[in-house]
Amino acid sequence: GQPLGPRRLSLKPVPKLPNMEAFLSQALMKVKKQARGFLAPELCFQAVKTATEQPFADGVKKERELFMVLLTSGQAQALLYSFFAERAVQKWTTPTGASWKSASPQPIHKAAVIGLGTMGRGIVTSLVKANIPVVALEQNLESLNMGKKAVMLLLEHEAMKMERGTQTLDFRNPARLQFTVDFDVLRDVDLVIEAVFENMALKKEIFHKLSEICKPGAFLCTNTSALNIDEIASATSRPQQVIGTHFFSPAHVMRLLEIIYGHHTSPTAIATAMQLAKEMKKVGVVVGNCFGFVGNRMMFPYVQQAVFLLEEGSRPEAVDQVLEDFGFKIGPFQMSDLAGLDVSWRSREDQGLTGASLPPGTPARHPLPDLLCENGRFGQKTGRGWYQYEKAGGRIAKADPWIHNFLAQYRDTHGIKTRFIDQEEILERCLFSLINEGFNILAEGIASGPEHLD
Known part of the structure; x- marks a missing residue:
């Protein structure tokens, strides 16, 4: 009979496909556009390209060489540092001696978000994805309907992505997501995130109202990107439960969550905010209170x-x-x-x-x-x-x-x-x-x- 020829797949030649050069050229352009300075994607492309041109043994040798280039690169060291840094920030401390070791979080069975602008919509989406029931509140029906429409579009998009895997997103159930203009609905929530625009007077007015309406154990969070946490807390009767939770835009995509403690913020409030970040699959970073915080x-x-x-x-x-x-x-x-x-x-x-009359000493x-x-x-x-x-x-x-x-x-x-x-x-x-x-x-x-x- 006829000899069977090479039985090992690695010994068989790679067939030449038509238009391979044009295909690889287009693929490289796409990789470079998406990689934006990262070495690994381009070197992976080189390894695949070698596999189409050379025998298996030569391809393996080339892949090993490229791997060593990456292993010893500055980018590899930076990625390793980033990996361990994300885990190190979970072990938070404050100058007063509070820390992750001694503080325990409170469970969040129900949350609320005030304001359905760009940030509020993303925060609601993040909470729903974390399987936390949410009440979304706006100041009037027109703003509420506009915000609701935007939130539902975001959630539909997220649901489509999740359906490709094994998870589903239950966001049409009123018990999981409720839209309202009535502050009284917030009486039974465990945590409120205020996400209105950056105006101190408005935020203090909202926090004063929350302090009177929310149950005694509820945590009051502000999504301010720069304003003084202590001044916001001064409008409440519970400054120990006021904390900054600064999301970054778009809030349902960005993983960073800046958690800002004020002078009176309790360790329990910090621990609860950190636990919330974890449930939303975000990286919580605890920082002190100053204008602009850290980010x-x-x-x-x-x-x-x-x-x-x-x-x-x-x-x-x-x-x-x-x-x-x-x-x-x-x-x-x-x-x-x-x-x-x-x-x-x-x-x-x-x-x-703003304007021409800036206070003396204001930075340029x-x-x-x-x-x-x-x-x-x-x-x-x-x-x-x-x-x-x-x-x-x-x-x-x-x-x-x-x-x-x-x-x-x-x-x-x-x-x-x-x-x-x-x-x-x-x-x-x-x-x-x-x-x-x-x-x-x-x-x-x-x-x-x-x-x-x-």
Whole structure:
């Protein structure tokens, strides 16, 4: 009979497929676009490409070589550090001696969210995904119906993703998700997350009302991104149960949850907020109370430096591209458009930090973001910000000639001569501003360790 030939699959030649070069070229472009500076995806592509061109033994050898390149790379060390840092921050401590060892969380059987704007919608979605019954509250029926529609769309999208696996999402059951304009419905909740816009007077009014309505053991959380937790707590009769839970936008996607303790916040409140983060599959990081806390406080000089680069001759899309090529998921200007330029603008207005009459000693802050807000350009929510979008609420950012002309007019008005700014300068000025502010935060004891910043 005829010999059977090679029996081992590894000895059989890989058949040449038609248009392989074109296919691989397109695949590499896609990988590079998604990898954004990460080594592993491109080296994985190289390993697959080698498998289509060379014998099995040569492919294995090449894969081993590529693996060693990754194993000894700085990126591998950074990923290992990130892995262990995420676990280290679970062992929280405070300057008063409270810690994860001695504090026990209270169970959350039912939660509430006040405000169904961009952040509130994401927080409701996160709670529903964590299988925690939620009451969502708005100030009037028009806002409630608008928020409800947006929340249901988010949950439908999340349900579709979960159906691909083994889990399902029960969000149409009124016992699991309730929408209301009546504060009295909050009487039996275990925890409330306030997510209205950044206005101290409004937040204090809400917390005063919650203090009177909610049951004695309920925890009162604020999603403020920068405001003083102690001042908010002063409006209540239970400051020990007031805590900051700062979600990052989009709240149902971003894993970071900044947990801010005030002067009177109890260890039990901290432990409960940390447990809530865990149930929502987020990384809770406990930090102290200061303007901007850690996340936004580090972002302020970072975004400021990016804006100064525009003044000197760069463009939003150029700055964003450099940071994204370095490895950031999103650049500072697309990030600002996503979060909403009006959020920080309203916060600064509330503190009297906008306009010409700033208090003495106020740090230098570029007026360009405020000027955009005065022109009604709040970012994605209005379809215009640092970029233009296909519609209000759109997600696809495109360079905007209006912004280019606006920047040119601003420079002419102030007699600023533009210059060429290379990629290295953009990267260093943005990154070093983050790093320097991080050291200040550590020195002040706002964060208890470098892993809390990283």
